[in-house]
Amino acid sequence: MSGHKHRHHHEMSAPATPIPPTEPIRPISRIGPTPITRRQFLRNAALASGAMAVPWVVSSAARGAPGAVAPSERITVGVIGIGAMGMGHLAHCLGTPTVQVLGVCDVDRVRREEAQRRVEATYAAERASGAYRGCAAYNDYREMLAQPDLDAVLIATPDHWHALQSVDAAKAGKDVYCEKPVSLTIQEGRRLAEVVRIYARVFQTGTQYRSMPNTRRVCEFVRKGGLGKVKQAFALWSMVGDSYVPASSPLPAEPVPEGLDWDLWVGPAPWRPYNSRYHRNPPPGVVPWAFCEDFGAASVTWHHSHSADVIQWALGVETSGPVAILHPATGEFPTLTYRYANGTLLHLIDHWGMVKDPYKAVPDTSRLEGNFGGVLVGERGWVTTMYGGGPIEGEPEGIFQEMGLRSREITGANNHHANWLECIRTRGRTSTDEEIGHRSASLGHLAIIAYKLRRSLKWDPVKEEFLGDAEANRLRSRAMREPWRM
Numbered sequence: 001m002s003g004h005k006h007r008h009h010h011e012m013s014a015p016a017t018p019i020p021p022t023e024p025i026r027p028i029s030r031i032g033p034t035p036i037t038r039r040q041f042l043r044n045a046a047l048a049s050g051a052m053a054v055p056w057v058v059s060s061a062a063r064g065a066p067g068a069v070a071p072s073e074r075i076t077v078g079v080i081g082i083g084a085m086g087m088g089h090l091a092h093c094l095g096t097p098t099v100q101v102l103g104v105c106d107v108d109r110v111r112r113e114e115a116q117r118r119v120e121a122t123y124a125a126e127r128a129s130g131a132y133r134g135c136a137a138y139n140d141y142r143e144m145l146a147q148p149d150l151d152a153v154l155i156a157t158p159d160h161w162h163a164l165q166s167v168d169a170a171k172a173g174k175d176v177y178c179e180k181p182v183s184l185t186i187q188e189g190r191r192l193a194e195v196v197r198i199y200a201r202v203f204q205t206g207t208q209y210r211s212m213p214n215t216r217r218v219c220e221f222v223r224k225g226g227l228g229k230v231k232q233a234f235a236l237w238s239m240v241g242d243s244y245v246p247a248s249s250p251l252p253a254e255p256v257p258e259g260l261d262w263d264l265w266v267g268p269a270p271w272r273p274y275n276s277r278y279h280r281n282p283p284p285g286v287v288p289w290a291f292c293e294d295f296g297a298a299s300v301t302w303h304h305s306h307s308a309d310v311i312q313w314a315l316g317v318e319t320s321g322p323v324a325i326l327h328p329a330t331g332e333f334p335t336l337t338y339r340y341a342n343g344t345l346l347h348l349i350d351h352w353g354m355v356k357d358p359y360k361a362v363p364d365t366s367r368l369e370g371n372f373g374g375v376l377v378g379e380r381g382w383v384t385t386m387y388g389g390g391p392i393e394g395e396p397e398g399i400f401q402e403m404g405l406r407s408r409e410i411t412g413a414n415n416h417h418a419n420w421l422e423c424i425r426t427r428g429r430t431s432t433d434e435e436i437g438h439r440s441a442s443l444g445h446l447a448i449i450a451y452k453l454r455r456s457l458k459w460d461p462v463k464e465e466f467l468g469d470a471e472a473n474r475l476r477s478r479a480m481r482e483p484w485r486m
Helices: 038-049 084-094 109-125 141-145 159-171 186-198 213-223 262-266 299-315 398-403 416-426 434-453 470-474
Strands: 075-080 099-105 136-138 152-155 175-178 203-205 230-236 324-326 337-339 345-349 375-378 382-384 457-460
Touching (some): 075 141, 109 136, 141 159, 159 186, 175 416, 203 416, 213 299, 213 382, 213 398, 299 434
Parallel strands (some): 075 099, 152 175
Antiparallel strands (some): 337 345, 375 382
């Protein structure tokens, strides 16, 4: 898929005849609740049907170089959606010795063929022969999911595909890494979480910010009571033009670029004619389509999922949610605010200056800069969790000694992919699993519904329904375009 994702017809770039490996790769994924090791799977499969070669080539490292990883021990993956994020995930996979990329998928021929070339060039450079042809290129992600030698997929398509592709992957017995937000509606996210559990899949939400070491340290400190009771928290919420919700105005039709399967790009979303603001080559940005409510969730896509993830984690409510969404029209608070059952408030703000004025939650001299995280204010003091704006800030100074931080910088280094891969091997639960991904996305969906209805709402985080509000409850879901179903 393009930009971030796509799918449909049966156009596929077939790889050249592969060179069989000395030791066959088999998928370690398995549908069912009982864990099975890769070696057990290989032994059982060999006893049942004999060894069967898979289209894959052994690298020079696998033939005995230091740190070599045997082919049978590698996790086989496919990348769905080859935009800016998808290429980033692909590069990470190609740099991980324990991973073998078997396929790439995008409804844009330019993008998928470039990804295929990159994979094959990387693996060819590892071979004495300097040749490799073992990466399939798919237009339709369903063809990729049908491959029995595939363990897992990374999904980096536009938001309107996330839940459906994750559900289809889980049903196909694949483990999943899915970009955030994992859904465009509350009911989509709940369905995703249910299916992942039913099929016993390993799922990781792509909120890599959670896995930065100092982010974890700060959140764990707050979670364990380091600030005392947290009275209020703050997170950014961006506008689309002059609105707090994604745009719905149609764009004029433009000619569909050659090689782009636009019908499949739109997929389950309401039909819209092609316009280059949604998709073009090279990618104009990480998520250019996110402003449109049919394909993305605006602020939820841009950064709020990251903010919601770490803030709810720090508050200890990452698998729950608020009990009320308070609209500023009530006059109770200057901006949209969530109230949790314990009384903690989470305010959505336009910029960090609002933490000082009008909320007056921190001193005027405080430095508040960055993105992704937020500001947490408790009985004992306050602390920031933002990234990209300098060091972590907070008061009193002693809290940083209590955290044991060697540095107050939050760097981009993280073990998010590594955590997913390790859990694929152990069948463990990832740091940001399907339930956490669903709840983080849902927090943003709650805000969008309140903004659309222009009023406050009461929410039951257990039943995941609005109390006594049929109009709001109808907005928890939306129909998919025929013939798509989840």
